[in-house]
Amino acid sequence: MLKIAEKKTLGSVKRFGPRYGGTVKEKLYKVEKQSRATYKCPYCHKEKVRKQSLGIWSCKKCGAKFTGKAYSVPKKTVIKEENIEEEIVEVKEKDKKEEKEEKGVKYSEKK
Numbered sequence: 458m459l460k461i462a463e464k465k466t467l468g469s470v471k472r473f474g475p476r477y478g479g480t481v482k483e484k485l486y487k488v489e490k491q492s493r494a495t496y497k498c499p500y501c502h503k504e505k506v507r508k509q510s511l512g513i514w515s516c517k518k519c520g521a522k523f524t525g526k527a528y529s530v531p532k533k534t535v536i537k538e539e540n541i542e543e544e545i546v547e548v549k550e551k552d553k554k555e556e557k558e559e560k561g562v563k564y565s566e567k568k
């Protein structure tokens with residue numbers, strides 16, 4: 458029976474010794490394990506993201522700093538840089554069209 462009790466000790470929560478009760482410590486262990494793990498970087502795709510502060514994560518490989526969950530990085534943290542660029546291009550094209558229209562109006566006024 459003693460051996461079973463020994464197996465149940467949970468790494469990071471060992472520091473509390475026999476205090477605070479097993480259920481609470483088990484929950485804390487799960488959270489601490491999540492928050493201390495390394496995650497995949499959404500920018501450079503390397504497993505180098507570590508928790509910097511509550512909800513703030515930073516990549517040790519490329520230095521990216523971003524927000525995630527308080528104790529973990531959601532799996533679908535995808536940065537869509539390509540889409541943003543496309544949107545910018547679309548906006549520029551729209552501006553050009555509007556400029557042309559404005560010019561057309563001005564020309565017609567002059568005539």
Ligand SMILES: [Zn+2]
Pocket residue numbers: 498499500501502503505516517518519520521
């Ligand atoms: Zn990175």
